[in-house]
Each structure stands twice: as structure tokens, then as C-alpha cells.
Amino acid sequence: MCMARSPAGSLIPILATLCMCAAWLWLDCPVGGRGLQLWVFFGGRTPTRSKGPAMPTSVAQSWVFPPPPRPQGSAPEGKGSLVRRYSSVMIVHIPKCSGTSFYEDAKKLVARGIRVETNHEQPILNTERHSRVFLMSFLRHPVEHVMSQFLMCKYSFWAVHMATKRFKFPRDSSSILLDGLSEWIGMFTSSNHTLTNLTCNERGDCKNRTGPGPPKQLFDYNCYNPWNMQARYLATRAGHHADVDQLEPDLVTAKLGLQSLTFNGITDLYPESVCAFRFYITGTLPPDCECVQTAPNGSELSHIKHGVPEHHHSDLSPENFRSLSNLIQVDVRVFLHALALFERSIDNISGLTGKRIICSSRLADLKIQALRLCQEVSAQPQLCAF
Numbered sequence: 302m303c304m305a306r307s308p309a310g311s312l313i314p315i316l317a318t319l320c321m322c323a324a325w326l327w328l329d330c331p332v333g334g335r336g337l338q339l340w341v342f343f344g345g346r347t348p349t350r351s352k353g354p355a356m357p358t359s360v361a362q363s364w365v366f367p368p369p370p371r372p373q374g375s376a377p378e379g380k381g382s383l384v385r386r387y388s389s390v391m392i393v394h395i396p397k398c399s400g401t402s403f404y405e406d407a408k409k410l411v412a413r414g415i416r417v418e419t420n421h422e423q424p425i426l427n428t429e430r431h432s433r434v435f436l437m438s439f440l441r442h443p444v445e446h447v448m449s450q451f452l453m454c455k456y457s458f459w460a461v462h463m464a465t466k467r468f469k470f471p472r473d474s475s476s477i478l479l480d481g482l483s484e485w486i487g488m489f490t491s492s493n494h495t496l497t498n499l500t501c502n503e504r505g506d507c508k509n510r511t512g513p514g515p516p517k518q519l520f521d522y523n524c525y526n527p528w529n530m531q532a533r534y535l536a537t538r539a540g541h542h543a544d545v546d547q548l549e550p551d552l553v554t555a556k557l558g559l560q561s562l563t564f565n566g567i568t569d570l571y572p573e574s575v576c577a578f579r580f581y582i583t584g585t586l587p588p589d590c591e592c593v594q595t596a597p598n599g600s601e602l603s604h605i606k607h608g609v610p611e612h613h614h615s616d617l618s619p620e621n622f623r624s625l626s627n628l629i630q631v632d633v634r635v636f637l638h639a640l641a642l643f644e645r646s647i648d649n650i651s652g653l654t655g656k657r658i659i660c661s662s663r664l665a666d667l668k669i670q671a672l673r674l675c676q677e678v679s680a681q682p683q684l685c686a687f
Contacts, residue, residue, distance in 0.1 A: 353416045358537045368559045386433065389416040390582070392426050393438035396525060396541065397449040399568040400439060402603040406575055411582055423542065424534045425558050435582065436561070439530055440639040441568035442667070443629040444614040444622070447527045451485050452478075452609045454524035459607070460502070466505040468522045478610055479621070481672065488520070489528060494545060495520040517544040532631040537560050554636050559642065567643050569667055574643070575602060580650050592660035626678035633675040633683065639670055641687040 353501060390407055392401035400419060407417045420428045430436055441449075454460045471481035471488075488495065498516040501507035501523040510516070519526055525541055528548035531541045535558030536550035536652050559565060565579055566574030576590035617625065649655050668687065675685035 302404060343470060349402075350632065358412050361675075364380055367408055367644050370420070385581070387415065387435040389418055389427045390431040391410065391428065391430065391566065392417070392419045393436065393534065393562070394419045394422045395427055395438060395440070395513065397446055397453060398439040398441045398531070399571055401607075402440060403575070404567070405603040405605065407578065410575075410579055415582070424538050424540055426538045435563045436536075437564045437566065437578070438559075438562055439566040439568050439571075439574065440559075440673075441637055442614065443619070443632040443636055444625060445530070445569070445612075446531065446632070447613065447625055447628055448482075448617070449609060450480075450525040450530070451482055452612060453607060454485075454522060455481060455607055455678070459608045460524050463504045464501070464524050464595075465522045467501070469506060470522045477480070478612060479616060479618075480598055482621055483624070486527075486621065486628070490529050490624055490627050499523075517546070518542055519545055519548070527628050528561050528627060529631040529635075532635045533553075549631055552631055556638050557629065559639055563628045565639050565642055567639065567667070568645070570659075570663060573647070573658050573663070577643075577650060580654070586650065586654045586656050586658070592656055593658055598682070630679060633671070633678055637671055637675055637685065637687055639672055640664075644668075 339687060343450060357526045392400055392407070393405075404417060404419050411417055425438070428436075434493075452467060454470060456475070460470070471484035473480035473484075477668055496516040497518055497520040498510045499507045500510045500518075507523070507525060510518075519528075519542075519635070521542055523613065526539075526543045526548075528543060529550060532550040532552070532555040533543060536555040537543075539547040549660070564578065572593050576586070576593050579590060580586045614622075647658055672685060672687070676682040679685055
């Protein structure tokens, strides 16, 4: 005789399956961004799950990244820390934003068993991620960033003897810091862009690119293309080099890329950024990170220069500044957003620990500089805001 099956009993397997699926989505979700842990879907479709990059290529067909887990209180050493949540630290290395220095410092700061890796100066879209990666990057004052790119191409052993060896880079006098800068900027801002079909490796070995259609890559001496490089690394697949249609990335997509990071540091506030990172990987703020003025623990922080001389944006002539400003229209606004997110992280740490990393005016002064820069160079200064 068959026994009658109750409606409630028939629902149990279905409910169990739904609970297992929900748990799988929760545990395996990608991390990044800041805010509540939400999934927002567009067009009624769930995001594609893959081992590849999860960064959206367009806002309309993307999803908003859920935030990384944060310590929920000031915990004693070894408890409540993010060490248990992450298996590795991945640095999205934007060239000339202290990525190499931070790679060396981070290896000394993380707990045993946590890998520190760099994505070898690849854009975020080309960077593999998963739920246990602490994904981070550094951003920098845009004018300082462009100057550093030029000086790297002019002075570093890599550029002089390998990358640019086939090309006549405008070095002019090596004894005069910014000699050749005007010609370098002019090459990128000229209305008659020089396009190239060459593809070259870091050693300067080149070959003709095959494929239909005319060349699209802007000639850059096989070194760096400075057009909005920070935004490019967050919103496109263009790294050192860029096609003409990648020079001014979409601002909203660049901001989404920035928000998908677990944490973003600021090169101009490097000691403070390292201290914030130390808190996020240990759950505690070391005593030498309270009201940090320069480098915690004296001179222990790395400063890898690659042969680039000291420089400051005040070294620029007014003419060079006006020309350079064309190259950073998107980057100035991305940098404002990076400063706002960084300040939020610093305030979060202060709220959790009752201690402050920044007691001086360094962050406030940098925010004023960045806002003035944006208003000065932007074609739409009214849109410059934190």
C-alpha cells in the first residue's frame, strides 16, 4: 500500500537545495567595493561566474561588486583579523605608483602562509581574482605620475638599454632633469598622432603586428603612454601601450574598477597607506602607526626609484603644465575618488580602534591640491568633487 505524502514533506528536498545554493553563492562571491554586502543585477541576469576578471566592461551590463569583509571591532592580536579570510594579496600594479616598493614591504608584513603577488603591471581587467584575494592598488597625484613616467623612460636602465633602444627617445641633456619633456608630451598631444604597427617586448625586440585594418596603437617609444594611465588600468585592457580609442576611458567604469578593490593606497601618502594595510591584514593597529608622520619604524619602508631622480610638480614650466593637463582629464577625477575612498578607510580604522593614523594635515592638504588641479585642468570644472 502506498502511503500519502504530505505537502510539507515534499518541500524539504527543495528547501535544502535552495539553502545549499545560497550558501555556495555567499562563500564563493568575489570581493571588493565598499558598502553593504549586496548583489545588484542588471537586465534580470545573474553575473557570469568564471576564473577570469570580474570587472565590468560596461555599466549597463555589469553588477556592483560586494564589499570586502572588514574587522568588526578592535580585536586582540590574531583574533578578528582578515588573515583567516584571505589566502593571498594581489597588487594591481599601475606603473610608477609605488607598486614595486609596496610588493617588497607587503611581503614583510603579512602572516606566514599568505602569498603576496603582483599582476606584473597588467590592468585590472586582465587580473585573475577570487573570493580569498586581498585585491589592492595604489594611485598617485596625476601630474607627478606623468612626470615619473617620462623620467623612467629617460633615466632607467630598463628604458635606456632595452625598451627604447630602437627609438630616438627625446632625452636631450641628461644633466637637465626635464630636458626633452616638451617634445615627449607634444608627441602624445599632437593632432597628427603617430600610429604604429609594431609590437615590442620589454627588451625592445619588435615585430610588425598582423591583422586587418590600419594601425591603431599610438606610438610611445615602447615605454609608457601617459594618457590617463591610472583610469586605463581600472577601466580598459590597455597597459603600458594604448590604442587611440583607449586614451580617455569611461569615468564611471574606472570608478567601479577602483571600488572593486579591497583597499586602495595613495602613493603620496605611502607610510599612511602601509599602516592601513597592516590593520586590514592583522586586525590591529601597531603603535608606530598612530599619528604616523613619515615611515613607521624609521627607514624600514622601501623606496625603489629605478634610477628616477627626485622631482616635484612645481618643477614644471607653465607651458609644460598646460600641455600635460590634456593627458590627465580623466585621471584627475579618478584620483579625487581614490582620495575619498582612502579617507573613508582611514576613518573606518579610527572608528574601530579609537586611534588615528593621520593626525597631521597631509591628507587634507593633498585633497585641496587634487581638487584645485581638477578644477584647473578639467574641461568641466564644475564636476570636480569628492
